[in-house]
Amino acid sequence: MIYARSVIEAVENECNVEEGKKTEVEGFFVCHGYPIAYIDSVVRLMNIDNKETLYVRNKTIDGHRVASISFSGTPYTYEPQGDFCQVLYQPEKQPQVVTLLDAC
Incomplete structure (x- = not known):
């Protein structure tokens, strides 16, 4: 939207x-x-009540913005695969959202 x-x-x-x-x-x-993917934006978009355990880390990779979003401080990665508990939000790439749940 x-x-x-x-x-x-x-x-x-x-x-x-x-x-x-x-x-x-x-x-x-x-x-x-x-x-x-600023933390306040993620909280609004995901309708989260408590942002104190939410971690959002932005990085530019190959000229594209990528955010690692998790409810755990560590571990995290910007790789689209692996044993992690996080969501990658990469709005300028496909797929735009990558869910990594193996470590959850």
Whole structure:
């Protein structure tokens, strides 16, 4: 829904992550039309009550933003496979969401 709104507002090609210049759609900061995985955004999108045990780590890999989202501080990875308990959110790649549950 956020991406669709980004297209309607013609900001789907923007990716400003600098403070004061971020592109905002429906209350979410976006990059190329997809919500950036900041902890407050993830809490809103996933409808989570308690964010104190939620861990979100963003990284740029090969020019694409990837977020590792977990309810455990360690271990985590940005690899799309392995024995981890986390979700990878990579909005500019396919698949956009990779669930790694082997270590849960």
